[in-house]
Amino acid sequence: MSVVESGNERIQQRPVWNSIYRSKCISMEDAAALIYSGDNVFVSGNAASPKSFLEVLAQRKSELKNVSVYHLLLMGTDPFNQPDMRDHIRHVSFFVGGADRKAIQAHTADYLPVFLGEIPSLFYKNIIPLDVVYVMVSPPNSDGFISLGVECAASRAAIETGKVVIAQVNENVPFTYGESLVPVSKIHYFVERTEALFELARPEVGEIELKIAEYISPLIEDGSTLQLGIGGIPNAVMSALDGKKDLGVHTEMFSDGMMDMMLKGIITNKKKSLHPGYSIATFILGSKQLYDFADHNRELKLMPTELTNNPFIIAQNEKMVSINSAIEVDLTGQVCADSIGTKIYSGFGGQLDFVRGACASRNGKAIIALPSMSKGGFSRITTTLKQGAGVVTTRGDVEYVVTEYGIALLKGKTLRQRAEALIAIAHPSVREELERWNSMSNSTKGGS
16 A cells, blocks of 8 residues: 655555456356356366355356366365256366266266366467356455465466456465466456365375385485375375485475475475475465465465476476376386276376476486275286276386385386386285286287
8 A cells, every 4th residue: 555645644545456456346146147158167176176156156057058167176075066967067177086076987077188287278279268267366465466376277377368267365365476476457357255275184194105105215315306296105205204405396286295394494495406495386285284384485486287297397307206106007017097997086187297307307206106905905016907097107108116015117127027027016915916917918028
């Protein structure tokens, strides 16, 4: 707020952006009324999933037909997962989670397979034209900028290409820096509604995860830059890094574990060859403590996925180490991470983006880590992938595979050598079966 002199009076003037902002404020119901039949709608996801807005929109189902709602990971419950919603409002998910998995498997919602780093190009190239964009943001700062807060990802591209852009101003959204700042003038309408951000509880870490972390820890040198995903294994790895020095972060998801390592001084970002001094991420997901930590934290920068997930940019980080999980790995090294047979479970995410970036990095390493057995008692090191399963990381890209029984370095190995290395880290109860299949199969012998 500026101050001007008027005679003997001092008059406080609100900045120009404030009157523009106020003139654009509407109710959530009015925002939902801006969506018409046939529209393509983008909404923010992850911790910024707009629960209240989706519920209001669902109440308009009888007025709407063939509305597609695009998003990344959707948190919370799905108000569109109703039998009578099918022809009215339909999810299109870039990454499937608990909220929409059943609907996608029941074909009442859709999964769009795409690398996370390529989602913005779908909007910029008008492959998916966006009619309405709804994102959750922080309150504006004194300069008239809002922040995308906990999810930059594809939201910036959506804002820049959407015909109608609506921002829900939520006081619980942290003000983050990097490429997440948007001037008030870029937004068509604002909805002021404060609600709790979705939180992700820290996954339980058991003996298997700790053993896997024990194998991975020596692969991470001092000065390495890390990318880790969601789950017990990444959390176990982060807990095993005490004593490491000057680690850095270039990742998709910034988590509680990364916050802990920054507070401990393990992550300093001092030795990064790209963006030294800063942790780089595209979204933040975890506890309220994490969101408070991110608020006005100059050492953390959020970037859109076309930057965070570009393998050529990732590779500019020396000693880049990517750590991702999988559903199953076959004896040739093919990695399935998005489906159980034909049933979609999650999505491509950025696994291959970071595998390729880490492998191209000077002294980088790409690690696929998984328990040797599923919770249902099936081997996750398999002779072949399940029928209909998708390959997320090809056998030409895979480098390290780690289970609680050891490390298999597949890069530079023949099919026969790969099979032998993977059988050695499979669960002991299935090794004989895998060896027997391998001895009779041509698929791991190059056709010989």
